[in-house]
Amino acid sequence: MPDKTRYLLDEKDMPTAWYNVLPDLPKPLDPPLDAEGNPIGPEQLAVLFPMECIKQEMATERYIDIPGAVLDVFKTYRPSPLMRAKQLEKDLGLPEGVKILYKYEGVSPAGSHNPNTAIPQAYYNMQEGIAKISTETGAGQWGSALAIAGALFGIEVEVFMVKVSYEQKPYRRALMETYGGTVHSSPSTLTNAGRHVLKMDPDSTGSLGIAISEAVEVAAMNADTHYSLGSVLNHVCLHQTIIGLEAIKQMEMADLEPDVVIGCIGGGSNFAGIAMPYYYRRKQGKSNARLVAVEPKACPTLTAGEYRYDFGDEAKMTPQMMMYTLGHDFVPAGIHAGGLRYHGDSPIISQLVHEDEVEAIAVNQVACFDAAVKFARAEGILPAPESSHAILAAIDEALAAKEAGEDKVVLFNLSGHGHFDLSAYEAYNSGKMVDYDFAAGATLCENE
Amino acid sequence: MPDKTRYLLDEKDMPTAWYNVLPDLPKPLDPPLDAEGNPIGPEQLAVLFPMECIKQEMATERYIDIPGAVLDVFKTYRPSPLMRAKQLEKDLGLPEGVKILYKYEGVSPAGSHNPNTAIPQAYYNMQEGIAKISTETGAGQWGSALAIAGALFGIEVEVFMVKVSYEQKPYRRALMETYGGTVHSSPSTLTNAGRHVLKMDPDSTGSLGIAISEAVEVAAMNADTHYSLGSVLNHVCLHQTIIGLEAIKQMEMADLEPDVVIGCIGGGSNFAGIAMPYYYRRKQGKSNARLVAVEPKACPTLTAGEYRYDFGDEAKMTPQMMMYTLGHDFVPAGIHAGGLRYHGDSPIISQLVHEDEVEAIAVNQVACFDAAVKFARAEGILPAPESSHAILAAIDEALAAKEAGEDKVVLFNLSGHGHFDLSAYEAYNSGKMVDYDFAAGATLCENE
Numbered sequence: 001m002p003d004k005t006r007y008l009l010d011e012k013d014m015p016t017a018w019y020n021v022l023p024d025l026p027k028p029l030d031p032p033l034d035a036e037g038n039p040i041g042p043e044q045l046a047v048l049f050p051m052e053c054i055k056q057e058m059a060t061e062r063y064i065d066i067p068g069a070v071l072d073v074f075k076t077y078r079p080s081p082l083m084r085a086k087q088l089e090k091d092l093g094l095p096e097g098v099k100i101l102y103k104y105e106g107v108s109p110a111g112s113h114n115p116n117t118a119i120p121q122a123y124y125n126m127q128e129g130i131a132k133i134s135t136e137t138g139a140g141q142w143g144s145a146l147a148i149a150g151a152l153f154g155i156e157v158e159v160f161m162v163k164v165s166y167e168q169k170p171y172r173r174a175l176m177e178t179y180g181g182t183v184h185s186s187p188s189t190l191t192n193a194g195r196h197v198l199k200m201d202p203d204s205t206g207s208l209g210i211a212i213s214e215a216v217e218v219a220a221m222n223a224d225t226h227y228s229l230g231s232v233l234n235h236v237c238l239h240q241t242i243i244g245l246e247a248i249k250q251m252e253m254a255d256l257e258p259d260v261v262i263g264c265i266g267g268g269s270n271f272a273g274i275a276m277p278y279y280y281r282r283k284q285g286k287s288n289a290r291l292v293a294v295e296p297k298a299c300p301t302l303t304a305g306e307y308r309y310d311f312g313d314e315a316k317m318t319p320q321m322m323m324y325t326l327g328h329d330f331v332p333a334g335i336h337a338g339g340l341r342y343h344g345d346s347p348i349i350s351q352l353v354h355e356d357e358v359e360a361i362a363v364n365q366v367a368c369f370d371a372a373v374k375f376a377r378a379e380g381i382l383p384a385p386e387s388s389h390a391i392l393a394a395i396d397e398a399l400a401a402k403e404a405g406e407d408k409v410v411l412f413n414l415s416g417h418g419h420f421d422l423s424a425y426e427a428y429n430s431g432k433m434v435d436y437d438f439a440a441g442a443t444l445c446e447n448e
Numbered sequence: 449m450p451d452k453t454r455y456l457l458d459e460k461d462m463p464t465a466w467y468n469v470l471p472d473l474p475k476p477l478d479p480p481l482d483a484e485g486n487p488i489g490p491e492q493l494a495v496l497f498p499m500e501c502i503k504q505e506m507a508t509e510r511y512i513d514i515p516g517a518v519l520d521v522f523k524t525y526r527p528s529p530l531m532r533a534k535q536l537e538k539d540l541g542l543p544e545g546v547k548i549l550y551k552y553e554g555v556s557p558a559g560s561h562n563p564n565t566a567i568p569q570a571y572y573n574m575q576e577g578i579a580k581i582s583t584e585t586g587a588g589q590w591g592s593a594l595a596i597a598g599a600l601f602g603i604e605v606e607v608f609m610v611k612v613s614y615e616q617k618p619y620r621r622a623l624m625e626t627y628g629g630t631v632h633s634s635p636s637t638l639t640n641a642g643r644h645v646l647k648m649d650p651d652s653t654g655s656l657g658i659a660i661s662e663a664v665e666v667a668a669m670n671a672d673t674h675y676s677l678g679s680v681l682n683h684v685c686l687h688q689t690i691i692g693l694e695a696i697k698q699m700e701m702a703d704l705e706p707d708v709v710i711g712c713i714g715g716g717s718n719f720a721g722i723a724m725p726y727y728y729r730r731k732q733g734k735s736n737a738r739l740v741a742v743e744p745k746a747c748p749t750l751t752a753g754e755y756r757y758d759f760g761d762e763a764k765m766t767p768q769m770m771m772y773t774l775g776h777d778f779v780p781a782g783i784h785a786g787g788l789r790y791h792g793d794s795p796i797i798s799q800l801v802h803e804d805e806v807e808a809i810a811v812n813q814v815a816c817f818d819a820a821v822k823f824a825r826a827e828g829i830l831p832a833p834e835s836s837h838a839i840l841a842a843i844d845e846a847l848a849a850k851e852a853g854e855d856k857v858v859l860f861n862l863s864g865h866g867h868f869d870l871s872a873y874e875a876y877n878s879g880k881m882v883d884y885d886f887a888a889g890a891t892l893c894e895n896e
Contacts, residue, residue, distance in 0.1 A: 005523040008456055075453040076531065076828055083524065087600065107555055109828035111867060151825040152535065171870030178873045180825055377599040377628055380524055380557035419559060419867040422619030425626045 007250040009079035015245040017063040018238045021276045026355040030322035048227040050124040056235035070120045077108045082250035088378040097407030102414045103247045112416030113270045114145030117239035122149035131224040132156035136211035139338040140172025142230035147181030160186040160214040163206035186211040209314025231267025240273025258289045258411035264389035265293040266339045268346025274413040291358045294389040298436035299332035301345045302360035323350040333436030336424035337385040364435040369428040384416035455698040457527035463693040465511040466686045469724045474803040478770035496675040498572040504683035518568045525556045530698035536826040545855030550862045551695045560864030561718045562593030565687035570597035579672040580604040584659035587786040588620030590678035595629030608634040608662040611654035634659040657762025679715025688721025706737045706859035712837035713741040714787045716794025722861035739806045742837040746884035747780035749793045750808035771798040781884030784872035785833040812883040817876040832864035
């Protein structure tokens with residue numbers, strides 16, 4: 001029966017290992033470097049991350065087992081559904097041969113794909129006897145996911161939340177606190193980094209760069225505390241591959257192979273999640289799918305950045321990584337897709353774009369919301385602003401095929417729901433939303 | 449393997465007919481009456497509702513087919529999962545024989561059970577050529593569900609939103625507008641009812657009663673417009689039985705029969721949804737499950753109200769129904785579970801409580817949030833404030849069994865997620881939440 005709306009995978013068919021793309025990359029990944037340009041070894045990372053994550057960061061095995069305790073928690077919301085966007089196809093007037101499907105990650109307790117890595121990260125830290133994980137958060141999405149994961153494994157979570165969001169988004173803070181997380185306004189007086197910023201500028205509204213510095217400092221200074229990052233790093237991309245591994249099984253249930261696989265991209269984790277398993281499938285000769293990463297024109301790292309070594313944060317506390325970057329001091333305009341406002345990108349995805357294995361495109365905010373509203377009215381689900389980038393690209397791919405009179409199967413990752421993002425929809429509905437084009441010089445943070 | 453976390457029903461096993469409890473009630477339901485006390489016939493209701501819903505309101509068949517087009521839309525989020533609350537059981541220290549399971553309706557596009565009836569109601573209206581549906585909404589939950597359903601069937605939705613919520617909850621309004629709904633602040637100048645109120649009190653902040661009057665007036669005055677209600681009525685309870693019908697199949701997958709089935713109750717629809725199919729199962733001799741409806745102490749209709757005829761709204765625009773009521777002019781205190789702030793109750797559930805077929809209990813707000821937070825930290829899912837009432841009762845039932853050394857299988861309906869209700873959690877986390885006990889004289893609306 002290939003014409004269902006929703007393809008559900010049975011719990012017993014859920015993948016039990018992640019796909020590690022490292023051994024299948026066109027060439028070995030350039031190593032992370034310290035501030036002086038020397039390669040960084042595992043022992044230098046051990047102060048921040050659990051050894052399992054560090055091993056995964058440079059693993060050579062193609063598949064890495066998912067721990068049983070992690071699988072148990074995954075089973076509260078995974079396998080996530082694969083959906084056929086039947087009504088959207090109808091509304092777009094697509095011919096029979098053009099199909100749109102999406103993997104829906106909004107069913108997680110955080111409403112997004114983030115728990116897929118927050119849960120294993122919390123687990124590995126718990127296994128190593130770590131009492132607390134520190135992290136940064138902008139709008140609160142990543143902080144929420146980690147707070148949930150911390151609660152589930154009985155591990156403390158301390159979140160440094162960018163001051164402007166801390167004050168403007170008390171409900172996101174309430175969400176983290178409900179799960180037992182501790183949330184600080186950043187810059188805070190709790191760290192040297194925070195105090196330094198406040199001394200220079202007592203009215204600082206904070207930035208993700210400062211919050212990262214504070215969270216890293218807390219982890220570095222306390223033996224029982226580790227740091228956690230929600231995207232960019234190899235082990236984070238690894239954890240997200242469960243999305244694509246499930247999607248492959250579900251597309252087989254639907255008797256379909258995608259011609260194009262699409263995901264939005266900020267740090268790269270949700271895109272890697274859906275796309276890397278298809279990258280390997282292509283290597284196996286089982287797929288010809290194009291892989292398309294969609295970024296905002298306000299922060300067009302892959303399409304307008306340079307491919308070079310750069311720091312992961314503004315304050316240069318992190319290692320340097322080989323990646324596409326707009327510069328570690330770049331502050332993107334205040335688009336509503338806060339999760340896509342990152343100056344750099346996953347080193348894995350950066351290399352694949354550089355080697356022409358992955359395509360990248362940049363799109364405008366208002367067009368994304370046009371697509372999101374069209375999608376919501378057709379399919380019922382309100383998309384997260386980040387996910388709307390993938391929707392726009394999927395619609396464009398489908399319409400191009402219709403135009404060309406070609407068959408095409410479009411698969412995209414709907415990384416989260418928009419129930420936390422209604423202020424963005426309010427701005428859109430009231431006609432107040434504008435575009436910020438990096439190429440036209442829009443680099444200032446005006447809202448969020 | 450009866451020890452899974454999540455029991456997913458295949459699409460092909462989704463119920464294709466609703467269970468209609470009317471022929472199985474202890475005695476025939478007392479008819480609705482007009483303001484003069486005369487029984488109301490179908491033709492008088494036809495100005496407000498589609499004929500299919502009116503027929504369902506008094507149907508004698510035990511099963512009523514779900515239209516194919518409705519099933520198609522249901523398949524975007526149904527069957528909903530049945531979950532075993534394994535971590536909560538562990539945290540409560542329950543012995544092997546005491547189990548807690550819940551049906552999770554937060555996976556719908558509205559994040560609650562409401563679309564289960566909004567979708568068929570929109571469909572039946574569309575079938576009858578109705579162009580527009582008017583309705584009222586308090587905090588916006590029901591209005592959102594109907595706006596989604598309207599979008600899916602290409603039917604206009606006009607929502608009268610209580611003024612205080614309209615102003616305080618712009619994001620809920622944004623949600624309805626994103627789906628294409630039109631939202632008015634009520635009292636409005638668009639209706640006689642609204643103008644009358646504004647003439648008396650230009651600063652009126654509105655009430656659900658006034659909003660109902662406005663929505664009903666719009667429907668009564670326009671031939672192409674019908675009115676829709678999200679709870680209380682028989683056809684609404686009917687539509688929600690898909691919850692319990694699915695739950696029975698999933699509990700069979702789990703090889704379990706519940707000893708007690710629990711739901712929160714405001715107008716009665718989500719409780720009827722999970723409980724009525726078990727009521728019938730009991731009649732069939734297949735179940736001994738107790739059915740427990742949980743209401744807030746701030747609005748204890750079933751436990752402290754009178755069983756008599758009363759109007760459904762403050763302004764006496766609706767028929768009189770035989771039900772438990774606190775009086776149609778009763779204004780409950782401003783608890784955060786806005787969906788449970790109704791002076792009356794479903795006539796079906798009222799009769800079953802009166803006939804001792806269904807138990808009713810009333811609980812306090814703060815205790816509900818204690819339970820909700822405990823649940824969120826164990827199971828990952830943040831519950832809606834309404835659903836937290838069912839969680840509290842489920843925990844109490846399980847702990848009582850543990851205490852008594854008895855085996856017990858507890859099943860409750862988790863009617864929605866709390867992603868729209870973070871202000872309530874913020875109040876709870878900051879220690880600002882208080883209890884309102886009707887018995888102690890708390891009847892004033894102070895927040896919401």
